[in-house]
Amino acid sequence: MAKRKLLREIAARVYGEKYADKFWKRIEIIGDIAVIRRPFGVTVEELQPLAEELLRRLPYVRSVWTTWSPVEGDYRLREFVYLAGEERSETLYREHGCVFRVDIRRVYISPRLSYEHMRVARLIRPGEVVINMYAGAGLFSVIAACHAKPWIVYSIDINPYAYRYMVENVLLNKVSRQVVPLLGDAARLVPERLRGIADRILMPLPEYALEHLPAALEGLRRRRGILHIYLHIDTPRGVDPRRAAAETVEARLRGLGYRAHVSFTRVVRTVGPRKSQVVVDVEVAPENA
Ligand SMILES: C[S@@+](CC[C@H](N)C(=O)[O-])C[C@H]1O[C@@H](n2cnc3c(N)ncnc32)[C@H](O)[C@@H]1O
Structure with a gap:
């Protein structure tokens, strides 16, 4: 199943068809880490079931985080809150045949x-x-x-x-x-x-x-x-x-x-x-x- 379709299906299973679009477009996969860009006004507790479902349905995802601030400061970083899986923010991210070690918090x-x-x-x-x-x-x-x-x-x-x-x-x-x-x-x-x-x-x-x-x-x-x-x-x-x-x-x-x-x-x-x-x-x- 194409990644977008699968992410939508996962969000729909957790929040229902009506709210799926509010969430799935905000999921980014960076290496084996899933990041949910937190929709305005949504709490960590409300994101927890989505984090668990991502871990269950996407075997390559080992860790799930949500953003807690906009991109800010000279280093253009965000604050993150850990949601589920391994509590690790460093990963290997692949793009165009190259590989990059990154820490999403740093x-x-x-x-x-x-x-x-x-x-x-x-x-x-x-x-x-x-x-x-x-x-x-x-x-x-x-x-x-x-x-x-x-x-x-x-x-x-x-x-x-x-x-x-x-x-x-x-x-x-x-x-x-x-x-x-x-x-x-x-x-x-x-x-x-x-x-x-x-x-x-x-x-x-x-x-x-x-x-x-x-x-x-x-x-x-x-x-x-x-x-x-x-x-x-x-x-x-x-x-x-x-x-x-x-x-x-x-x-x-x-x-x-x-x-x-x-x-x-x-x-x-x-x-x-x-x-x-x-x-x-x-x-x-x-x-x-
Ligand atoms: C939008 S990010 C760059 C993204 C990167 N080019 C990529 O493709 O992933 C901007 C970067 O500029 C750096 N930065 C901010 N001010 C800078 C400066 N005065 N000189 C050099 N780097 C700076 C930040 O630390 C940050 O890593």
């Missing part, structure tokens, strides 16, 4: 970025120098190294746990010749240590992408290259999020003295009522060149 991880990881990897041309400014446990970087032929991917994160897992994931996937993990603030590291070297820069952190744009631009070789910028865009009725994101990026780059050619936009996911995460791929060059 490092940002989202299977909902899976499509983006591969989409970006496919755009990388042989020999490119890539900077991933907000690498987390290294998913974009490792998948790029496994599926494309970059010369090197500098892979930065400010969270020491993310860095530690990234180092391990680089070794696990045997890409230590291509991926260089770096611990620190990308807004400082790029201008100070990676100036003028990159063909392509990934900025998968909507909260800071625009603010850190000047730092990213310093990383580009001859001030030209491709940026992948992830943004949160408010979308009041009638606003096209992709267009709004492209216009925001173009205006910001113009203000910094760059010409911008937006080659692609995509709504990655909805992140709130009338709020979307959008990726903008943009080719930049100095205005006066």
